[in-house]
Amino acid sequence: MSRVLVAGSRVRSERSDAETRPLIAALAERGVDADDAPWDDDTVDWAGADLVAVRTTWDYTERRDAFLSWAGQVDAATRLVNPRAVLEWNSHKRYLVELAEAGVPTVPTTLLAAGSPVPDDLGRGTVVVKPAVSAGGRGTHLGRPDDLRETVADLLTVGDVLVQPAVESIGRDGEVSLIRLGDAWSHAVRKLPAAGGFLVHEKYGGELADHTPTTREVEVAEAALARAPAADLVAARVDLVRLDGEPVVMELELIEPELFLRRAPDAPTRLADALLARLR
DSSP states (O other), rough: EEEEEEEEEEEEOHHHHHHHHHHHHHHHHHEEEEEEETTOOOTTTGGGGSSEEEOOOOOGGGGHHHHHHHHHHHHHHHHHEEHHHHHHHTTTHHHHHHHHHOOOOOOOOEEOOOOOOSSSSSOOSSSSEESSSTTTTTOEEEEEEGOOOGHHHHHHHSEEEEEEOOTHHHEEEEEHEEEETTTEEEEEEEEEETTOOOOOOOOTTTEEEEEEOHHHHHHHHHHHHOOOOOOOSEEEEEEEEEEEEEEEEEEEESSSSOOOOGOTTTHHHHHHHHHHHHHH
C-alpha cells in the first residue's frame, strides 16, 4: 500500500480543512494510506512516505528559509510535489519580473532590494506595495506614492518589496483564478473584493463566483506555467486580472494555493489521481 503525507500548518481552519480532508478521503478511496501533518513537525517520518504533497503550508512565508530547508530534505529523501526547485522559485515574487521579461503578460512590477533607500519615483497615480515574500494579502498597502514612502521604508528593513500600479479593474471585474490539477485545467473562480475594498481574499470580505475561462485567459495562464522551473506540476493556480481589457498575471501560485476544491465536486478526485500518477 502506498503512503502519502499531505503537508499543512499547525494552525488549522475551516478553509484549510476544506482543502485537505476531501483529498485525503479521495486517496483513501483509492487504497492509499494517506494522512496530513504540519510541515514543521520534526516527529513526522517524511522519508517514510512514498510521496509528500505540499498543500496548506500557509505559514511558510513567515519562515521561508526553514521551509525551503525542510523541502530540500524531503525532496532528497522521497518524492515531493511540487518539487523543491519550484517552491524556491515561486516563494519570492521576483518571479513576476522574470515572467514579464520573458514576454508573459504580467502586472508591471518593480522590485526594490531590502536595505535600499526608498527611490524618488514610486510610480504615478495609485500604487500597491507589498513584501516580495508574502501571501494572503499580508503586508499589502494601497495608496498614493508620497503617502506610502514611510511604509515602503519600513518594509525594506525586513525584506525585498514590490511596487505595482493599482489595477482599477479589480473593483469591477475582480480577479480570476484558473486551477490546474495534473495535466489539465480543472475549474476556475472569480474573486470579487468587498465594496470599497481592493483585496479579494474571503477573510477581507471578498466573495467567490464560478467562472468559465476565456481562450485568452487559458493562453496567458499556460504561458506563465511554462516558465516554472519544472514541468511536472501536480497543482497550480494562476491569478489573472485585466489591464486595458486584457488578462495579465497577478500571481502564480505553485506552493500552497487554495484550490477551492469545495466549488468543484470532482476536483479532489482529480487531484488524488494526479498525485498517484506521480507515484506510477
